[in-house]
Amino acid sequence: MPQKAGASSFAFVAIITFVTWIALIFSPGIPMGDFLQEVIMAVIVSLTVAALTYKHLPNASLKYFHPRRLGYLFVYVLVFIRELIKANLNMARIVLSPNLPLKPGIVKIKTDLKPDFARLLLGNSITLTPGTMTMEVNGGTLYIHWVEICEDLKDAGDIIKGSFEKWLKGVFS
């Protein structure tokens, strides 16, 4: 079984590295010969990187390429972009209002997400959504600095996490 998990994470790292390399190299209208050269180079580099790092990334696995997970990831990205724009308009409103409507505080919320990378993504999303910033992650607990704290702290978790947690659960569970 560990053999199989190792192969899976090796393939995952190799594919991600390959795609990133190709995306950085590829431009519309690149000559075919040059592009083939780059593909060969990308294969060499991605296999080398995967061989060196797959042992340190035991959670990487091919199962994340399942279409259902990719679908959740796509929805997550759309929600993320919408929240990012909302956050910026909200911040513009606060910054430009003459009397600075601030009511800052640090709140503590819990998350059920288990994998570290899922928690990282949740923390990142929270940082880029309206008025909140992750300050510290300690196990499943996140400490959030909030510019305009809500009235009832029991709702804090739901307001801050929004629908992110649901979509991330879909990606990682």
Added chain:
Amino acid sequence: MIGLILYYIGLALCYVGSLFFILGGIGLYRMPDVYNRMQASTKTTTMGLMSIVLGVGLMQPYWIVKAIVIIVFIALTAPVGASAMARAAYKSGIPLWEGTVHNDCDAPSCKEVEQQ
């Protein structure tokens, strides 16, 4: 024709991005403490940078794929940097603004601050 339309969309995105940078600068100046300043600067600069990079990608379609990769990297790394700096500020004992209404911080790293 389509190139020209993309060019003007890209130009508009660049203007929007610089506008958000200006807002971030104003926020940095007006906010009362480190943590609120981090908030103002992180959000606006991330959005502004994404907008400008995407705008450049649309103006020069040759670079669009690279632009998208750069946007993904920014989205993954910028908030981590902001969190790390806010956490470092808290751990080194920089006080919260006196208008702060609530402080729930009881992580081990927060307790260290209280003991000092």
